Amino acid sequence: MKDAFGIPQSLLVLGGTSEIALATARRLIARRTRTVWLAGRPSPALEAAAQELRGRGADVTTVAFDALDCTRHEEVLGKVFAAGGPGGDVDMVLLAFGVLGDQAHDESDPLAAVRVAQTNYTGAVSAGLVCAKALQAQGHGSLVVLSSVAGERARRSNFIYGSSKAGLDAFAQGLGDALHGTGVHVMVVRPGFVHSRMTANREPAPLATTPAAVAAAIEAGLLRRTETVWVPGTLRVLMSALRHVPRPVFRRLPL
Amino acid sequence: MSSDTAAGTRPHPHRPAPAPAAAPASASGGAMSGGARPSAAGPAGTGGLMARSGSTAGAAAGPPHGAAEGAQRVAVTGWGRTAPTAARLVRPGSYAEAVAAVRACGRAGARGGIPRGLGRAYGDAAQNAGGAVLDMTALDRIHVIDSANGLLLCDAGVSLHRLMEVLLPLGWFVPVTPGTRHVTVGGAIGADIHGKNHHGAGSFSRHVVRLELLTADGEVRTVERGTPLFDATTGGMGLTGAILTATVRLLPVQTSLMCVDTERTADLDDLLARLTATDHRYRYSVAWIDLLARGASLGRAVLTRGDHAPLDALPARARRAPLSFRPGRLPSTPGLLPEGLLSRRSVGLFNTFWYRRAPRAMTGELQKLSAFFHPLDGLPHWNRIYGRSGFVQYQFVVGHGQEETLRRVVRRVSERRCPSFLAVLKRFGDADPGWLSFPAPGWTLALDVPAGLPGLGAFLDELDEEVVGAGGRVYLAKDARLRPELLAAMYPRLDDFRALRAELDPRGVFTSDLSRRLAL
Numbered sequence: 001m002k003d004a005f006g007i008p009q010s011l012l013v014l015g016g017t018s019e020i021a022l023a024t025a026r027r028l029i030a031r032r033t034r035t036v037w038l039a040g041r042p043s044p045a046l047e048a049a050a051q052e053l054r055g056r057g058a059d060v061t062t063v064a065f066d067a068l069d070c071t072r073h074e075e076v077l078g079k080v081f082a083a084g085g086p087g088g089d090v091d092m093v094l095l096a097f098g099v100l101g102d103q104a105h106d107e108s109d110p111l112a113a114v115r116v117a118q119t120n121y122t123g124a125v126s127a128g129l130v131c132a133k134a135l136q137a138q139g140h141g142s143l144v145v146l147s148s149v150a151g152e153r154a155r156r157s158n159f160i161y162g163s164s165k166a167g168l169d170a171f172a173q174g175l176g177d178a179l180h181g182t183g184v185h186v187m188v189v190r191p192g193f194v195h196s197r198m199t200a201n202r203e204p205a206p207l208a209t210t211p212a213a214v215a216a217a218i219e220a221g222l223l224r225r226t227e228t229v230w231v232p233g234t235l236r237v238l239m240s241a242l243r244h245v246p247r248p249v250f251r252r253l254p255l
Numbered sequence: 256m257s258s259d260t261a262a263g264t265r266p267h268p269h270r271p272a273p274a275p276a277a278a279p280a281s282a283s284g285g286a287m288s289g290g291a292r293p294s295a296a297g298p299a300g301t302g303g304l305m306a307r308s309g310s311t312a313g314a315a316a317g318p319p320h321g322a323a324e325g326a327q328r329v330a331v332t333g334w335g336r337t338a339p340t341a342a343r344l345v346r347p348g349s350y351a352e353a354v355a356a357v358r359a360c361g362r363a364g365a366r367g368g369i370p371r372g373l374g375r376a377y378g379d380a381a382q383n384a385g386g387a388v389l390d391m392t393a394l395d396r397i398h399v400i401d402s403a404n405g406l407l408l409c410d411a412g413v414s415l416h417r418l419m420e421v422l423l424p425l426g427w428f429v430p431v432t433p434g435t436r437h438v439t440v441g442g443a444i445g446a447d448i449h450g451k452n453h454h455g456a457g458s459f460s461r462h463v464v465r466l467e468l469l470t471a472d473g474e475v476r477t478v479e480r481g482t483p484l485f486d487a488t489t490g491g492m493g494l495t496g497a498i499l500t501a502t503v504r505l506l507p508v509q510t511s512l513m514c515v516d517t518e519r520t521a522d523l524d525d526l527l528a529r530l531t532a533t534d535h536r537y538r539y540s541v542a543w544i545d546l547l548a549r550g551a552s553l554g555r556a557v558l559t560r561g562d563h564a565p566l567d568a569l570p571a572r573a574r575r576a577p578l579s580f581r582p583g584r585l586p587s588t589p590g591l592l593p594e595g596l597l598s599r600r601s602v603g604l605f606n607t608f609w610y611r612r613a614p615r616a617m618t619g620e621l622q623k624l625s626a627f628f629h630p631l632d633g634l635p636h637w638n639r640i641y642g643r644s645g646f647v648q649y650q651f652v653v654g655h656g657q658e659e660t661l662r663r664v665v666r667r668v669s670e671r672r673c674p675s676f677l678a679v680l681k682r683f684g685d686a687d688p689g690w691l692s693f694p695a696p697g698w699t700l701a702l703d704v705p706a707g708l709p710g711l712g713a714f715l716d717e718l719d720e721e722v723v724g725a726g727g728r729v730y731l732a733k734d735a736r737l738r739p740e741l742l743a744a745m746y747p748r749l750d751d752f753r754a755l756r757a758e759l760d761p762r763g764v765f766t767s768d769l770s771r772r773l774a775l
Contacts, residue, residue, distance in 0.1 A: 001772035004337035004647050004735035005712045139385030140340035183341030
């Protein structure tokens with residue numbers, strides 16, 4: 001169960017090697033979280049992440065999960081929810097998997113672009129619906145979905161990734177409304193440029209942030225049951241302005 | 256332990272037993288009956304209530320999962336309005352419906368049920384995510400009032416407010432009342448509540464002679480004082496079963512007014528000294544404490560103590576209707592209030608005003624009963640003033656001799672500048688035998704804090720360490736955030752409680768968010 005401050009006792013991470021997810025897990029383990037499932041493709045990195053969280057006092061289980069293998073989502077995630085048993089519900093699901101792709105290359109390799117879309121959107125729709133159903137049955141829990149400001153308005157420089165996040169963002173918003181009143185809380189997190197492995201060889205954008213800052217924003221959002229979290233918060237203002245910039249101008253902006 | 260659980264209880268299907276102690280009441284001449292006792296097995300006479308609750312209870316018998324069932328769920332929170340979870344709200348209108356509802360809670364995949372009264376527990380004690388919440392307030396009959404001997408037999412869904420309305424004109428009062436009248440008798444037993452008279456009268460359960468408990472197997476058991484099941488149920492947070500009726504000993508009063516002495520204390524040491532020296536002279540005693548005061552006035556407080564006024568203390572006019580009970584109430588608090596209304600500044604100003612407005616020393620002031628016991632009941636839905644994040648009540652007790660811990664906690668809360676305006680300190684008397692009953696001899700401090708205060712969770716965890724280190728405990732009826740690991744240290748009879756539940760309710764039919772969170 002979550003406590004009065006929205007901190008979960010158990011956490012399921014989809015995309016168990018995501019730096020934002022692990023920063024969030026660390027933060028929550030420091031408060032109340034004792035049971036963590038790290039779902040992802042089996043890899044030494046996933047095991048290392050699990051080991052690190054164990055060192056912080058959590059009971060961590062790794063789960064073999066592939067976002068692209070939608071047909072098995074129900075079976076794989078169903079096992080996690082069933083393992084909880086009485087008193088051991090899954091209090092929070094952090095949907096953190098996603099790939100950035102390589103825009104320049106992917107424009108000339110449609111199959112690579114499709115892989116970005118399938119991971120970020122199709123896989124998330126499938127996993128998100130499976131988790132939403134299970135959370136609804138237990139009558140409580142938070143589904144935290146990592147979206148991106150890139151989905152807010154398509155940009156020339158990363159519209160393949162951006163469009164997949166736009167789809168995910170719209171999906172998560174609608175899911176949140178569908179689940180309103182069921183005890184399940186859906187939070188859409190829209191970070192700006194985050195310094196991480198995924199963005200290691202890219203030029204930082206203005207208002208760049210860190211995984212730890214995103215984790216802090218998620219913790220604050222859990223307390224207030226916020227539906228949309230921008231990281232940093234000023235991005236909300238910036239993006240609401242950029243949304244209304246005319247296309248001919250927007251196209252020329254160095255974004 | 257578990258082998259004794261059935262001792263002193265006798266299960267019998269569906270039919271709450273007549274209470275022998277209350278039975279002579281009808282012959283005593285002064286008895287008044289609030290209504291005929293319904294036969295639970297047959298159709299109950301509460302037709303109006305049954306129509307609605309019948310359909311809800313019928314839904315409980317349907318498939319445990321599915322879209323149709325999800326639609327009937329409602330979000331439920333405690334009084335602190337934190338951590339809402341969704342549950343089917345079932346409102347049994349008769350004992351038979353209550354039995355059917357509990358049986359439905361036990362079906363596979365139904366995620367159990369928990370009885371709920373008027374929802375005044377601050378945390379998640381009366382929530383049950385994904386399962387059923389049994390709203391017991393439709394079972395609200397007063398069966399027998401033995402006005403010669405001061406005994407009451409009533410349904411557990413009756414509120415203390417209703418009891419006061421009925422009992423005061425007869426010259427009787429509830430034995431223990433908390434800071435609100437809007438709690439049910441069942442809730443009062445389940446949380447083993449205490450009041451301003453704890454130092455003399457103990458907690459509510461001390462005045463309960465017996466109760467009838469609907470347990471997980473769908474049977475109704477008569478539970479006598481002094482049995483393991485009684486001690487597990489008093490303070491058991493509704494996890495041993497749903498209390499259907501209770502026989503309660505009452506307190507005789509001559510008037511509905513209170514004779515109150517008020518004092519202002521300069522600081523915490525002054526307060527503790529006065530409480531230690533003179534508390535035994537008063538039936539009721541409590542101190543409101545200004546937790547934002549610093550420096551020399553750290554822990555300054557307003558001490559109010561008193562007793563029911565005797566008839567001859569009343570002015571001639573008031574003597575004409577000495578037992579009238581007409582509590583006033585203001586309009587309801589609006590539903591949408593901005594966050595942060597209770598800032599350090601506003602609460603600091605309020606606290607200073609409240610402290611200064613109290614007389615330095617005043618004796619024999621006549622106050623209305625509602626003003627003395629339940630000032631906040633005058634403002635319906637006052638819990639909304641904390642905005643959408645809600646608030647947390649933190650109440651702990653530490654033993655006599657642990658004054659240093661108490662001082663440290665007060666100092667830390669003051670240094671942290673927690674905007675708390677409902678902080679009260681009280682000296683507890685002897686404990687009662689309930690296994691999870693909160694009160695213990697010593698000092699109890701209760702404070703309320705907006706849940707949105709940054710870093711509050713970690714801060715309260717630090718206070719927990721202080722409290723556990725001093726052999727103290729926190730109050731489960733107010734808790735929404737305790738670390739489960741600390742529970743066994745706070746409640747030494749926890750293992751007995753778990754063992755009894757494992758035997759009485761092996762499938763966990765009675766389950767709440769609290770029991771899930773703390774693995775009760």
